[in-house]
Amino acid sequence: MQHFVGRNNELNELNAKYQSPNFEMIVIYGRRRVGKTALISEFIQNKPAIYYQGIESTGDMNLKNLSEKINDLKNDDFNTASYADFEKAFTEVQNIANHLEQKLVFVIDEYPFLARSEHSVSSILQYVIDHVYKKYNNVMLILCGSSMSFMERQVLGYKSPLYGRKTGQLKLEPFDLFESETMLPSVNKSDLLGYYGITGGIPQYLAYINPEISLRDNIRQMFFSPVAPLRDEPNVLMQEEMRNPATYNAILKTIANGSNHYNDIVQATDITSSSLTPYLKNLIDIGVIQKKQPLFNKNNRKAYYYIVDGLFRFWFKFVDGETDLIVRGQVDRLLDYIMSELPRFLGPVFEQASGDWLWRQNDLPIGIRTIGQWWGPNPAKKREEEIDIVAPDFTNNQAIIGECKWRAKDKIKPEMIDTLVERSFLVPKIKQSYLYFFAKEATPGFKAYAQKNNVTVIEYQHFFE
Structure with a gap:
């Protein structure tokens, strides 16, 4: 079985919200297979929780399944009937929370499926949040979904009944290298x-x-x-x-x-x-x-x-x-x-990984604001040129400028250093640049030539040191 790894920052944020004395509503979204459910499952371990995953079905079927999940936490073997409507089901969550010593986590995963099956559910949830959950402050509601357009427009968007209720949001991104x-x-x-x-x-x-x-x-x-x-x-x-x-x-x-x-x-x-x-x-x-x-x-x-x-x-x-x-x-x-x-x-993949390496460094010569690329005319040579990495500071006057080559070391030539130095003067606005050459591997001679030209060489193996 695959162990849960990564997402430490996200877990820390969720746990901080859980410890707050207030009602919390967290929206978690991201593309399918990115690990949203795994993150939530890890977070709710050892916490009282109701976890429900919406399905592509009718509103009645979703209400029936949600009712079962609520009754599971109540450990009520005799009450298996559905609640009369979603308002009563959501309110019962609060009744359960009031009998617990810890804050109750109420998760609705794949919320878009539920919301599409019952169009009034967001309005009902808004009412319960405003008139029930916020009154007692012992429920943490998590709405999760893979349909990013739905989550951004129908949950986070200003036209949504739920607009203004969320107290935090996490857009889960894929892992970096x-x-x-x-x-x-x-x-x-x-x-x-x-x-x-x-x-x-x-x-x-x-x-x-x-x-x-x-x-x-x-x-x-x-x-x-x-x-x-x-x-x-x-x-x-x-x-x-x-x-x-x-x-x-x-x-x-x-x-x-x-x-x-x-x-x-x-x-x-x-x-x-x-x-x-x-x-x-x-x-x-x-x-x-x-x-x-x-x-x-x-x-x-x-x-x-x-x-x-x-x-x-x-x-x-x-x-x-x-x-x-x-x-x-x-x-x-x-x-x-x-x-x-x-x-x-893998050339562009190595460029992305090189940028991710830069973001992780605390001893760069400047504080970088963003990382992008630049391409444009070289007037002297009358041709288009491209620079793999341009990472300006907050003034846009200084930047780290980098070249990335995913090639064997015998194909990394000193002329590439000359090209990097020459191209660094083409980027508009930048008055001072710090040059980096990212390589799969490099020969001692290449590294010596780079050092002579004030270019820092970062070999791929250094990413993991």
């Missing part, structure tokens, strides 16, 4: 970046990895066997989240193949320009893609769209369309191709 390591402490660190890259740091996907076998064999088992758990995962998620999954899949396939500017997507998918924007916004809202623009430049003509979810990026690059090979068990050559392309695929 370092949190992923806590789930896979025994794997080779080079393979770790691969596992992080193809799972996007989603805890449930990381749990599928067998540390006793190779990266290649794990990819086979996770994606390319007839019973592979992630063989069709993006399609499943799109069908759960979106009304027109085929259209979203076409957009994602287009972006994965390199047509990532707005007009390019329009031409490749035959979606009209006026219709494309809502599709892209929905994909951004659920955390699958990002709209990227160069730091200090808000010109939309410079923007492009990038699949930020690692699983989706890997799947649309290597898995989509390979059903015949999978069904026939003829995937060896495909795996050969994937393994040959994996270093290129």
Whole structure:
């Protein structure tokens, strides 16, 4: 059984709220499989709690199931009937809390399913919060959901009956590389970046990895066997989240193949320009893609769209369309191709991990405000240039500027230092820069040349020291 790891900050925040003398309403949301239920289950251990998970059914069925969960805590073997309505069920939670020595945690997981089955439930819950729970201050209510658009608009949004009631919110993000390591402490660190890259740091996907076998064999088992758990995962998620999954899949396939500017997507998918924007916004809202623009430049003509979810990026690059090979068990050559392309695929993943490493440092020469990228013209060479990492301070006058290379050390050349130094002068606003070169590995000669040019070299192995 997989042990609970990570999420220490989130657990500490929830426990702090639990210790408060007031009624608390916490909203927890994030994409599916990100670990929301695992976090809640860990939090409510050794606490009196009613945990209910909404289902896609009728309001009556949800009320019946909720009533059973309430009666379970009462240990009332004789009272198995449903409460007359949701107001009475929610109020009974308070009656139970009044007989306990500790604050009662009342969890409604997958709240969007419940709210869609009974449209008045948010208004009813608002009434009970205002007139019952706040009167006694011994209930901690947690509303949790995977439909991020619903949670942000129908629970947190100002038009929601529940607006203004929450006392805290947690948007659960995927693990970064370092949190992923806590789930896979025994794997080779080079393979770790691969596992992080193809799972996007989603805890449930990381749990599928067998540390006793190779990266290649794990990819086979996770994606390319007839019973592979992630063989069709993006399609499943799109069908759960979106009304027109085929259209979203076409957009994602287009972006994965390199047509990532707005007009390019329009031409490749035959979606009209006026219709494309809502599709892209929905994909951004659920955390699958990002709209990227160069730091200090808000010109939309410079923007492009990038699949930020690692699983989706890997799947649309290597898995989509390979059903015949999978069904026939003829995937060896495909795996050969994937393994040959994996270093290129992991380049952007290494950039993300390098940025995450920066965020974790307390001894940087400046305090960084944000981390982004920059691309734009090089007037001297009359061409476009790109910088992997630009991390400005709070004045935007100073920045850490970095280059990232996920390559073998014999392919890391001193000229790359010269290029980094030259490009550092292209970033607008920055008057003083601190240069970093992030490398999978580097030779002593390369590191000596970097030091001579005031460039700090951070090898991948140093991430874990």
